[in-house]
Every structure is written in structure tokens, then in C-alpha cells.
Amino acid sequence: MLAAVGFGIGALQRRRLVRSIPAQLSVDSQGIRVDGVDIPYAQVDRLWLTPPAYPVKRIRFERAAARATTYLVSSPRVQITPDYDDLLAAVRARTAHRPGIVSLDLE
Numbered sequence: 001m002l003a004a005v006g007f008g009i010g011a012l013q014r015r016r017l018v019r020s021i022p023a024q025l026s027v028d029s030q031g032i033r034v035d036g037v038d039i040p041y042a043q044v045d046r047l048w049l050t051p052p053a054y055p056v057k058r059i060r061f062e063r064a065a066a067r068a069t070t071y072l073v074s075s076p077r078v079q080i081t082p083d084y085d086d087l088l089a090a091v092r093a094r095t096a097h098r099p100g101i102v103s104l105d106l107e
Helices: 002-020 084-094
Strands: 025-027 031-034 037-040 046-049 057-063 066-074 102-104
Touching (some): 046 084
Parallel strands (some): 046 102
Antiparallel strands (some): 025 031, 031 037, 057 066
């Protein structure tokens, strides 16, 4: 009985985790699109990305006029395709015209 409750709680937590990760994240020369919401680089003061070696990976957008927005991108239970390293490289390449905008979040 206790094991069944434990498995049920684990399944519920996994489902909640999967729902919190964006279904689609795309990077282009103008900005990043997260689940259909465009976030132009021109509106972002700083992009914080978790280092690839960390088990839980996040991306945080800081804007001068708004609160920071954080998205969970990957965790040990949920992987993204293509790989997170590719996402990090793409963001760095696409933001090369704005030095200092991308930082690694070491929290």
C-alpha cells in the first residue's frame, strides 16, 4: 500500500515537472521563442544559462522594466533534443553582437 502511494506521488511529480518544461524553445538572430512567446534580445538585459555540467538546467531572462523570467529547460528526468550544449552554443553564437548579455548561472 505504501509503495503504491509512493509511486503515485512520484508519477504526479514527474507529470508536473514535464508540464513546467517548455514544449518548444527556438533560437534565432532576433531572439528566443519559448512556447510561442517571442523574447527579443533587444528587450533583454541579461540571459542567464545554467552550465551544462549541472543536473537541472534553466534559462533566465532579465529585463530592466520587468521581473526576471525563468524557465526550466532540462533535468535528470527530462532531456531536451537537441542537446543542451547545442542550445547554449546557439544562444552564444546568436548573441555575439551583444557582448556580455549571456552569463552562466552558477547557483
